[in-house]
Amino acid sequence: MNCTLQFDGRVPSDLVAADFDSPNKFFSEKFVLGQGLKFDQALRVLPVAGGSLFDIDVDAQPVEVLISDNSIFNGQVGFRRAELIPASNDGTDPSTQGVKTLHFSVKKDAERPLNLSHEYQLVFLESNDFSTNQFVLKTGTILGQNTADPDTLQVFGNVNQGQLLFSTPFVDGVFHNFALKLDFDQSTTQVFFSAGEDPLKAVTGVLENDLSGQGQFHFGVLKKPVGGQGDITKNGFQEAGINEGIILGGIFEEDSAVGCITLAGKKA
Template sequence: MGLRSTYASLLAMASAAAAQNCPLAFDGRVPAGSTPAFFDTDASPFSTGYVKGANVNFSQLVELPTVPPSLFDAADNSLAVEVTIDDKSIFTPTPDNVQVGFRRAELQIDSNNGTDASTTGIKTLHFSVRKDPARPLNTSHEYQLVFLEDASYSTNQFVLKTGTIDGQPAGQNPDLLVLVANVNVKPIVNLFNTTFTENVWHNFGLTLDFTANTTTVLYSTDSTPLSLVNGPVANDVSGQGQFHFGVLKKPTGSNLTDVTKQGFQPAGIDEGVVYGAIFMEDSTGGCVSLGPDGSKNTTSTPPATYQPNVGTPATTYRPSATTPPTNNDNNGDDDPEC
């Protein structure tokens, strides 16, 4: 039975079964009633210190836009958050490491310190992304929107990219969302891509098996439940590290030897990307949420879930510690992997 037909059968079984709540590893959903000032406080699920320009608070970088709720925001009335960059978005992790080649601002889960449990076992990372037509990206540049930087700052173990992306085919549409595997692997392995359609939520669920070194990709748009699109695929996620959610804009230019400090960035920018329902489930027992059922549940993710069959062949969605492998942004980050 093919991947899609097998998955469809399992999904039908899951829909008919009793709802299962998946335990949370972390929850970055923004509570209803929040303001940008929330992101400067200890109440925020995100770090207040990283990643942003010097002498700037996150309340100056985030917006809470009026948009339809993303797939997993609706049930809890949690809010979308937009991360923006401008000319001041120059990250300075140390006085002698001023990243003038980048413009970047990224949210990081406060509990995700680089060696915590969110990068062990089997976890499913959920997030949604959406364009802001009022703050368009410049697709002549490459952008990183979501990534897992390893604890040694030597690679990104998966990256969601858009724009003119190094290592992609010449002439590729720059208006794509491209999910790539560990960037230290050459040639680059694409896990999934789709057109970055405007006025649409793009929902992702990434099941990361940190023991077997595999990645499974689920995707949907707007309020449609997640569906399997790829995996499990061998991908080295063994380096632990930290998850980044935001806008990292790379420079343009030829023969650059250090993209963190070289290349061209235009002046007068005002760009942003909208994020919804950032959270992570512990999928050790096979629990992966595909979509909410409309109920409010503040202690775990909304029910509609997929319970894998442990006897299912590896071409179907079966997080398993026995699947064969194919390797504190707080923050000395030189981003050599970029």
């Protein structure tokens, strides 16, 4: 069964990084970037042959989101961040209504490793009033927690409750594929996961999770400081010489109102 797509962020093989600096049907050309930067400075497009589970179906190329010392967005000097937001996702659009399944894959770049003494947000939904994140994929040393192994991918529910929904080791050299079934009517979340080219499998049941507030999906790197106090967007330590990145692929959202969820690539 082919599920109806709400948005498709899989990047065609003929696009280059500079194309994201102009209006396009995939991602916002405005957000989220450091002041004065362009996406051709914060993105790398990678060969189609290295695509994730759902990239190979459509001959799409994975992209890498990069951060540097200059990745300071909107005066948030405590953070270093660069993220992609789907072009059609304006904060009140249907992507955060009904029952939807959000797909994405993440992979390390051995040449641009993260500093796991920091907390990173890689994928999240930020509510339209900016008051919460309804879910977050994190890695690194989570602030306010005793992180047993920072080299772990952790899916949290609404940050106001802080519930850990699922975690898995962040293995080198392989894509980690996620699908989140988001029921915005019932405020529940279910996590599906696989590694490499394996089909997705449910790794949680249907979990209560406050999804109210609509908002925008972010895909990329948000690096939090260490040693911050109070409003950590404005203070805390970030080392100099940052050259870090996360490889993303297979970004799309489908309508699951009638139970449709894509679990395997057509070419698998």
